[in-house]
Amino acid sequence: MAELIEIKDVKKIYHVGAEDVHALDGITLTMKKNEYLAIMGPSGSGKSTLMNLIGCLDTPTSGSYRFNDREVRDLSDDELARIRNKEIGFVFQTFNLLPRADAAHNVELPLIYAGIPRADRRRKVEQALEAVGLAERARHRPSELSGGQRQRAAIARALVNEPSVILADEPTGNLDSKTGEEIMQVFEKIHGAGNTIILVTHEEYIARHSGRIIRLRDGLVESDVSV
Amino acid sequence: MQVSESLRIAVVNLRVHKVRSLLTILGTVIGVMSVIAIVSIIEGMNKYVSERLLEEGSNTFYVDKFGMITDYQEYLDALKRKDLTVDDARALERLSTSILVVGSLAQGRNNVRYGSREVSSVEVRGVDEGFQAASTVEVEHGRFLSREDVLRRRPVCVLGSDVRDKLFAGLDPLGKEVRVGRHRFSVIGVAEKKGSLLGVSQDSNVMVPLTAFQKAFGSRSAVTLIAKARDQESLQLAQDEARAILRARRKVPFSKPDDFSILSAETFMELYKNFTSTAYLVTVGIAALSLVVGGIVIMNIMIVSVTERTKEIGIRMAVGARRAEIMFQFLIESLILSGAGGVIGVLVGVGLAALISNVTPLPAAVKAWAVGTGLLVACGVGAFFGIYPAARAAKMDPIVALRYE
Numbered sequence A: 001m002a003e004l005i006e007i008k009d010v011k012k013i014y015h016v017g018a019e020d021v022h023a024l025d026g027i028t029l030t031m032k033k034n035e036y037l038a039i040m041g042p043s044g045s046g047k048s049t050l051m052n053l054i055g056c057l058d059t060p061t062s063g064s065y066r067f068n069d070r071e072v073r074d075l076s077d078d079e080l081a082r083i084r085n086k087e088i089g090f091v092f093q094t095f096n097l098l099p100r101a102d103a104a105h106n107v108e109l110p111l112i113y114a115g116i117p118r119a120d121r122r123r124k125v126e127q128a129l130e131a132v133g134l135a136e137r138a139r140h141r142p143s144e145l146s147g148g149q150r151q152r153a154a155i156a157r158a159l160v161n162e163p164s165v166i167l168a169d170e171p172t173g174n175l176d177s178k179t180g181e182e183i184m185q186v187f188e189k190i191h192g193a194g195n196t197i198i199l200v201t202h203e204e205y206i207a208r209h210s211g212r213i214i215r216l217r218d219g220l221v222e223s224d225v226s227v
Numbered sequence B: 001m002q003v004s005e006s007l008r009i010a011v012v013n014l015r016v017h018k019v020r021s022l023l024t025i026l027g028t029v030i031g032v033m034s035v036i037a038i039v040s041i042i043e044g045m046n047k048y049v050s051e052r053l054l055e056e057g058s059n060t061f062y063v064d065k066f067g068m069i070t071d072y073q074e075y076l077d078a079l080k081r082k083d084l085t086v087d088d089a090r091a092l093e094r095l096s097t098s099i100l101v102v103g104s105l106a107q108g109r110n111n112v113r114y115g116s117r118e119v120s121s122v123e124v125r126g127v128d129e130g131f132q133a134a135s136t137v138e139v140e141h142g143r144f145l146s147r148e149d150v151l152r153r154r155p156v157c158v159l160g161s162d163v164r165d166k167l168f169a170g171l172d173p174l175g176k177e178v179r180v181g182r183h184r185f186s187v188i189g190v191a192e193k194k195g196s197l198l199g200v201s202q203d204s205n206v207m208v209p210l211t212a213f214q215k216a217f218g219s220r221s222a223v224t225l226i227a228k229a230r231d232q233e234s235l236q237l238a239q240d241e242a243r244a245i246l247r248a249r250r251k252v253p254f255s256k257p258d259d260f261s262i263l264s265a266e267t268f269m270e271l272y273k274n275f276t277s278t279a280y281l282v283t284v285g286i287a288a289l290s291l292v293v294g295g296i297v298i299m300n301i302m303i304v305s306v307t308e309r310t311k312e313i314g315i316r317m318a319v320g321a322r323r324a325e326i327m328f329q330f331l332i333e334s335l336i337l338s339g340a341g342g343v344i345g346v347l348v349g350v351g352l353a354a355l356i357s358n359v360t361p362l363p364a365a366v367k368a369w370a371v372g373t374g375l376l377v378a379c380g381v382g383a384f385f386g387i388y389p390a391a392r393a394a395k396m397d398p399i400v401a402l403r404y405e
């Protein structure tokens, strides 16, 4: 089976003043469909940087990143937008919901940019909210939701377009451990339904939900263990 | 992406910033408003004036030695010219084939009294027997001045309806004696009301026989000729004939210009149009200026809005918005802003025109083309000045926008 994600010797260097920060210093890793991967590592080790590259939000300084057998570097802005829209569902630590739109509309966003007709959108939004257990809060704005509910809305948004992979950068980082555990149940359920998941976390107990743990240190892969 | 989503986003954002949005569109509102209001007034005046001039008789023209005087030197020169007389009027009638009838008119101002009542500064007209046929005067009550009255220099008069109302207030004026200045005239008729032209009453006058006028108010025999052509088609020919006849009578050498002038409704109309086209230019200038300023304000606010919503742009890009879609979203927003400015400007402008025509004698006519142009230009301004902010939004790097706090 073809690899979903193929990263070869990827570097990301930030120039801060006169200094070069090697956020990623030559990462190589591959990932298949339906894997459940956890990325761990100390603060500043490059986890978020890697996630942003995988999510096509950012581009590497050097190295090769192939997504679904296509070299991302060669894609146009519109093709990248299409991949972010259809192939990738991103869940952020800080939710990143539109404050002035209700949960349903936030979930609807990727469908709107996908050009899906209104009736289908409504049905898909309902299903996604149902899947994360937020159906009865559809008309609430983010400010009227708890942290856990906000993250559920964000996960529903990531799910709704049935992407190839769901990327979650510390999805439980802003939640208490009980709520965090609930969110992890949601991910487990999504993975059970056949989705591919990459999840960044600091917590061992969260990482244990996954099938494979990659540890980063100083922009390098320190270990890559399947469990 | 669906246009409906762009509209929804734009409306939500404009609703959140109501006051700011209103202030933003002020320039556009003022620009469109002034165009609509001023165009409506000018067009209203055009319509009114041309109607009134036509009513005045589209196949009559005037001849006098002054014409349209525009400066003092011209006036002094004209003053030296030979007067036109009743004899010229008779000559025109006799020699021209296209002229039906020629009336003569001499004018002055004087106080008119009846008993203890007095109207000051009334236009006193000395007219001959041709006047009624050449002009559009109708008598409402009694009779008009006759050939006999003129020949015999009878001290009789026909009152304008305003003068009748002020002097007689309901009493029957026929047979009564009024004093025009120091002279007595007995009333034989009342002219039909003509209404006012641009706020000036057309009914504040007294008409007396030309001969009586000249005896009472001046030895000079200068008159204005009012000639009526056979019909509308022969108006130009009639004017040409009048010119030739008068030049011959006044012995104007071939190389010299006319020493009299011929005025028709068309001449007045042209002069008037000249004047209003200047007003149009000034309006266009004001409007263009306020629209440009309005456009810059819109651009400025859109730049602020784009910066404020950097995070939102990042989120939208992260879930798959293409650059063109972000661009479109912000363009729609500035279009809505300027479009709303245009609509409000049209409404206020129409309201203003209606108000002005209600409280002043100026008439108003709202023109569809003015409304259309106003809206179109307003939207054009929004589109043009919206491009830069929208392009700025579309150019953002997704990850940078997303990290923006």
Ligand SMILES: Nc1ncnc2c1ncn2[C@@H]1O[C@H](COP(=O)(O)OP(=O)(O)OP(=O)(O)O)[C@@H](O)[C@H]1O
Residues within 6 Å of the ligand: A014, A015, A016, A021, A022, A023, A041, A042, A043, A044, A045, A046, A047, A048, A049, A050
């Ligand atoms: N935009 C940026 N400009 C400059 N340096 C950056 C930028 N983003 C990240 N870095 C640097 O790159 C390194 C990796 O950052 P990254 O955010 O990937 O760490 P992380 O592993 O996600 O840390 P954390 O667990 O705290 O979220 C850090 O040293 C950071 O300072």
Ligand SMILES: [Mg+2]
Residues within 6 Å of the ligand: A047, A048, A049, A169
């Ligand atoms: Mg991080």
